[in-house]
Amino acid sequence: MIVMSVVTALVLLALLTQAGVVAVQRAFPPQGRMIEVDGATLHLVDIGPRDSGPPIVMLHGASSNLEAMRRPLGDLLARDHRVILIDRPGHGWSTRASRQDSTPQIQARMIDEALGKLGIDRAVFVVHSWSGALGARIALDHPHRVAGLVMLAPVTHPWRGGVGRYNEIIATPVIGPLLAYTITLPLGYFVTEAGARNVFLPQTMPDGFVQDSATPLLLRPREFIANAYDLVTLKESVAAQVARYGEINAPVTIIAGEPDKTVRTSIHARPFAAAVPNAKLIVLPDLGHMVQNAVPDLVKAEIETMIGNIAPAQAAAD
Numbered sequence: 001m002i003v004m005s006v007v008t009a010l011v012l013l014a015l016l017t018q019a020g021v022v023a024v025q026r027a028f029p030p031q032g033r034m035i036e037v038d039g040a041t042l043h044l045v046d047i048g049p050r051d052s053g054p055p056i057v058m059l060h061g062a063s064s065n066l067e068a069m070r071r072p073l074g075d076l077l078a079r080d081h082r083v084i085l086i087d088r089p090g091h092g093w094s095t096r097a098s099r100q101d102s103t104p105q106i107q108a109r110m111i112d113e114a115l116g117k118l119g120i121d122r123a124v125f126v127v128h129s130w131s132g133a134l135g136a137r138i139a140l141d142h143p144h145r146v147a148g149l150v151m152l153a154p155v156t157h158p159w160r161g162g163v164g165r166y167n168e169i170i171a172t173p174v175i176g177p178l179l180a181y182t183i184t185l186p187l188g189y190f191v192t193e194a195g196a197r198n199v200f201l202p203q204t205m206p207d208g209f210v211q212d213s214a215t216p217l218l219l220r221p222r223e224f225i226a227n228a229y230d231l232v233t234l235k236e237s238v239a240a241q242v243a244r245y246g247e248i249n250a251p252v253t254i255i256a257g258e259p260d261k262t263v264r265t266s267i268h269a270r271p272f273a274a275a276v277p278n279a280k281l282i283v284l285p286d287l288g289h290m291v292q293n294a295v296p297d298l299v300k301a302e303i304e305t306m307i308g309n310i311a312p313a314q315a316a317a318d
Helices: 002-027 066-076 104-117 130-141 164-171 173-178 183-198 213-218 221-232 232-247 271-275 297-316
Strands: 032-035 040-047 056-059 083-086 123-128 146-152 250-258 279-285
Touching: 002 164, 002 183, 002 213, 032 104, 040 066, 040 104, 040 213, 056 066, 056 104, 056 130, 056 183, 066 083, 066 123, 066 164, 066 297, 104 130, 123 130, 123 297, 130 146, 130 232, 146 297, 164 173, 164 221, 173 221, 183 213, 213 221, 221 232, 232 271, 250 271, 250 297, 271 279
Parallel strands: 056 083, 056 123, 123 146, 146 250, 250 279
Antiparallel strands: 032 040, 040 083
């Protein structure tokens, strides 16, 4: 009887999860176009004028999608610049063929291929959090693509500890998918907003952020599992690329805060800035992890300063 009760509960939760997936996807449909690359289908939104200098490519962090970079910063930049927002492989409306394609190295190759198909030779990359490691990897492996790199509260170095026991469990074969396809979505509705509020601290989360950023898409099983794989493999990935940071030649601007309790500036932004030849570090007091939300005007000004310096620097190099 106990076994039957457990099985029945799991079946009901699985059915509830599938109904929830349908509801979430109807509430947050794709907003852009799909690009096929080797191992993934990438969803991207391409906005802003086309004749405005190098395009700006925006890459979101963990537990999110391109909407987290679009509002307010992406829309603000798109008034004067071409802005390309990309759902990382496995996130938002992007898919990936293998859950194990979770590393910055693999995702950098996929994004480079997508930009090539769009006919974009060089771009300024704006990256947040998890994508700090991704932006660094693009600059290392595909330097021809990077006109400049703006990093917001970036992950760049190994850290002490893990990434949460629940991520390790979700990334475990059999057990992880079982949980993801039964209880993650129903429970997630009760904890998503509180989790988002914690990431903003000491700032206050804007009203409506969870809906405006399409955060509930994360609760879909396939994305929740992909996100867990991204997180549990990240430390090993950054450890493997740290020694190469001195090879990055593109101009880099890093904006981070203290106290950022999600990604410690002392562990990531400061040592990265010290290792990269052409790096500018801006550390703001009383700034949390969501830099693009807290100081969008400052970030926009730094991006435009970088763009303004790129053309003269390129002309001098030529």
